[in-house]
Amino acid sequence: MTASLSLTRAARLIGVTRAELQRKIRLGEMVAHDGMVTVGNLLACYPAAQLEDTAETQRIAQIKERAFGKRVFERALPEPEVLAARITELGRTLATSQAQVDAFKALLGRLWDKLDSTPAVSTEDMKQWLKQEVELAIEPGVINPLSVKDNVLSVMTAQVTILPSRHDFLVEGHDSLLEAAMRAGIPLSYGCSGGNCGLCKAKVVDGEVRRTRNHDYIISGAEKAAGYVLLCSNTAVSDAVIEAPVADSVQDIPFQQIEAHVKATGHINDDVLLLHLQTPRTRRLRFLAGQNISLRLGGSFSAVLPIANCPCDDRNLLFHIQRQPGNLFSDYAFDRLKTHEAVEIEGPQGEFILHEKSPRAQYFFAFDCGFAPIKSLIEHAMSLEVENIHLHWIGSDKQHIYLPNIARAWDDALDNFSYHEHIAGFDLRNPGGKRAETLGKLLQDIQIADAGMLQGNIYIAGPAEAVDAAESFFAEYGLPKTRVSVSRVK
Ligand code: FES
Numbered sequence: 001m002t003a004s005l006s007l008t009r010a011a012r013l014i015g016v017t018r019a020e021l022q023r024k025i026r027l028g029e030m031v032a033h034d035g036m037v038t039v040g041n042l043l044a045c046y047p048a049a050q051l052e053d054t055a056e057t058q059r060i061a062q063i064k065e066r067a068f069g070k071r072v073f074e075r076a077l078p079e080p081e082v083l084a085a086r087i088t089e090l091g092r093t094l095a096t097s098q099a100q101v102d103a104f105k106a107l108l109g110r111l112w113d114k115l116d117s118t119p120a121v122s123t124e125d126m127k128q129w130l131k132q133e134v135e136l137a138i139e140p141g142v143i144n145p146l147s148v149k150d151n152v153l154s155v156m157t158a159q160v161t162i163l164p165s166r167h168d169f170l171v172e173g174h175d176s177l178l179e180a181a182m183r184a185g186i187p188l189s190y191g192c193s194g195g196n197c198g199l200c201k202a203k204v205v206d207g208e209v210r211r212t213r214n215h216d217y218i219i220s221g222a223e224k225a226a227g228y229v230l231l232c233s234n235t236a237v238s239d240a241v242i243e244a245p246v247a248d249s250v251q252d253i254p255f256q257q258i259e260a261h262v263k264a265t266g267h268i269n270d271d272v273l274l275l276h277l278q279t280p281r282t283r284r285l286r287f288l289a290g291q292n293i294s295l296r297l298g299g300s301f302s303a304v305l306p307i308a309n310c311p312c313d314d315r316n317l318l319f320h321i322q323r324q325p326g327n328l329f330s331d332y333a334f335d336r337l338k339t340h341e342a343v344e345i346e347g348p349q350g351e352f353i354l355h356e357k358s359p360r361a362q363y364f365f366a367f368d369c370g371f372a373p374i375k376s377l378i379e380h381a382m383s384l385e386v387e388n389i390h391l392h393w394i395g396s397d398k399q400h401i402y403l404p405n406i407a408r409a410w411d412d413a414l415d416n417f418s419y420h421e422h423i424a425g426f427d428l429r430n431p432g433g434k435r436a437e438t439l440g441k442l443l444q445d446i447q448i449a450d451a452g453m454l455q456g457n458i459y460i461a462g463p464a465e466a467v468d469a470a471e472s473f474f475a476e477y478g479l480p481k482t483r484v485s486v487s488r489v490k
């Protein structure tokens with residue numbers, strides 16, 4: 001077993017989130033150096049991890065099963081070739097360790113011979129001591145279950161560290177390096193996801209990767225020799241270190257134009273339509289959670305809408321469309337849009353994105369259909385294992401809290417998440433006059449009930465009028481604009 005573990009691997013072994021370990025390090029409850037913890041320090045913090053399988057591990061497994069469902073199991077096992085390669089790599093590591101043990105024994109043997117040949121009686125005690133020590137070194141004793149777990153984890157997953165950002169993630173099952181990074185919420189550079197464009201080309205600095213599919217993009221001999229591979233067409237065989245750029249602002253995401261198709265539509269209720277678009281396999285939409293794109297339906301009806309899913313599924317794009325009688329886009333979407341129909345999309349745009357490096361708690365306020373970009377942000381925050389997430393969904397009426405089961409399922413499944421529903425009792429697109437007072441009172445009640453809210457990052461999305469009122473509310477409490485992000489949904 002490695003003497004030191006990365007936080008990602010340590011969190012997986014113990015069955016807690018990476019953020020929890022980071023918090024313990026911040027509070028001085030666990031010692032770490034350069035983002036690595038020793039097994040000893042980990043066990044000092046989590047002595048129960050000595051047990052074969054903790055209740056916590058089982059609980060986390062249940063949470064993941066509920067939260068992500070069948071897909072987790074479908075991708076739990078890697079390709080047989082990759083599995084064999086990983087086991088071979090482990091065999092090599094074991095053989096190296098065995099050779100080191102043999103050498104250690106031989107060294108002690110030579111020391112014994114040397115001491116034996118020395119006539120001085122005073123060395124007798126030393127010989128006895130050495131004899132016992134050698135027997136102890138040879139005797140394996142009780143094997144730490146954590147070591148066994150780590151070996152299994154090494155077979156099932158490989159850990160990849162990205163330089164220079166120092167993001168790290170685990171590669172599981174059939175995932176390519178690119179897919180695994182996206183699942184972990186890390187926005188690497190890429191284009192087609194299919195081996196054609198070369199935008200995901202990156203340099204392997206350490207570790208072993210393996211090509212999992214052929215690609216048309218040609219990597220020159222010199223680049224191959226320098227360790228360059230396509231992240232969309234390779235997986236990790238062993239733990240690896242890779243040099244690759246990571247997008248950390250909206251400016252790093254290119255403008256894209258794609259012809260997508262309607263995969264499905266569904267009426268969530270009389271006023272809200274769920275639109276599911278699918279892009280071609282080789283033209284996926286690269287975006288940051290919380291961003292908008294422009295959609296053109298029927299060749300001429302356009303609207304800019306927030307994407308309601310996280311960037312980890314860049315091919316399947318979800319939108320929540322509100323019925324607005326007389327609005328040509330809305331009328332077309334509700335009454336005429338057909339499955340398989342072409343939809344032109346352009347973007348992404350917007351700066352409503354997660355402050356993912358901030359240690360502050362994250363407070364989300366969704367007004368009516370503002371839930372769409374908030375859902376994207378929360379799913380992304382969950383991929384990053386961000387702690388301390390609070391969602392307040394404020395509906396004009398009950399009907400406008402149109403997907404409560406999703407938020408309630410997050411609340412049930414995650415310790416670090418709280419969810420509250422509130423009914424305004426009037427149309428949030430028109431909160432002027434007395435209604436503004438009512439909305440202010442509602443926000444004040446929420447704030448009084450949660451003393452930590454004003455120290456957190458605030459995200460507000462919904463109709464412009466309600467967002468403006470909420471933005472003013474937080475400005476009056478002196479929150480800087482850098483901590484209050486807004487998205488006005490049409
Ligand atoms: S994303 Fe286009 S080649 Fe990998």
